[in-house]
Amino acid sequence: MTDASDVFAILVREHADRLLAYLRATVPPSSVDDLFQETVLVAWRRLGDYDRSRPFGAWLRGIARNIAMDHRSRLWRERPTDDAVLDGIDRRAAEHDRGDAEEFRARVARLDECVAALPEEYRDAIHLCYRNEMPVARVAREVGASVEAVKKRLQRARAMIAACMDQGGAIA
């Protein structure tokens, strides 16, 4: 027999990737697993408040946002991320609310080809920073550029990746 927790588990699994991507965009990597779990627990406790006319993913993300901000302000005694930035991240995440988990995974998988299609210096910066997990200063030393130049490359690379993903996988 299916009980409420089984239905809830199916919904959580369906939205888990999108929630994790959102958390990775908003909190440090060390907090992601804990906050994912806390979001699911709070969502379960508040399931009675969920308005079925709204996308479940958006509701879950709202809980995650509150928990993440609470966590950050408790931990750091400050609010390092501007609300306007969070709103912008929310809007980007919301573009995936209508689709299903498979569509989201397929879209994220396009990242690989978008990164591969980047100009070499941008691709190197992304690889060193994310795959090799180097601090920006070390990336700068590796590639023989200034820290500011590497930051700019990373920024431009991410903008190109975003555009590439919007266009279905081709760098303009």
Place this chain on the structure above:
Amino acid sequence: MNEAEDRSAHEETAGDRWVGGLIEHRRLDAPVRVDALVGRAMARVRVEGHAPAAIPFAPRARRVDWRTPLAAAASIAVVAGVAFLASPRPASAGQLLRAAQAAEAAPGDRRYLIELEFPSRGDGRPAPRASGTFDVRDERHMRLELAMSGGRTTVRAVGGNDSWSTESAGGEVRMTGDARWPRFIETPEGDLLIDRLDALLGDVGAFYSIARCDGDGEMRLCATRVDRGFRGPERITLTLDPSTKRVRRADLAFGDPPREGERPHDRERPRDGERPRDDGPPPVHGMRSDGPPPPPPGAPGPHGPRPGRRPEPTRIVITQGDVPPGGFAEGWFAPPVRN
């Protein structure tokens, strides 16, 4: 910067952060890991148990036709068949783990005796050790008392909304309003993994492969870490009480320290162009949720220079202890009163 420029800068940062999040998600959250995280979260949901006041997922209106009674009959047959098959067999490792988790999450006072052993510092002196008690009422009432082999003692507790710690040297730190118990506790000797047993068992379910390894007449579970990204012991051996399924003893063995060049899972990384981590001092807000900031790069660890992570004990043994008659005294978890 005017309002339009401000908005544009925010949008740019948001886009930057979103793509950074997607890259991290693509790289770190493989399907098996996502499944494990969901499984871990749902294990906590099921331990918590209570159903929400109203389930908003009303069943869809559907026609009752001839298939419904047939499906019901088939379900009953499957359940009966599973019960028949399962009953004469010993419980599986997963079933035992879930039973142990539920037993450890049940309300009530409990005391655990803790024994810790840190890695040798390699200077000829014996490896530092510590022993003490960990008292738990629920997730907001916990108290750890440890005596280190060097004579230092430390008490750390969370009591309701207060989280506090005291040191034998006389130092007292109160962290009012932040009652979150960290998975790893910082001490001069290294980072200690001390957490509620039901939480530890949840981690075992999510990040370890488990098998029954009964021996010496004891009911045992052996767990081996399979998620390399999860910071925790390499191997865990649990000895369970066969009747209550409570954990009589948990033996946590940590593996080798991180290799040169290996990045600890929980170290903050640069995520966007606006707030990168540099090789200089850690940022003011660079504290980790589950422990202290990493030591300066190149700081010597017990096995020579090691990047990022502080040392962990080589072994932690947790055994069931006796709670004082009548339970812990009132105020046991509260900060000490100053005279």
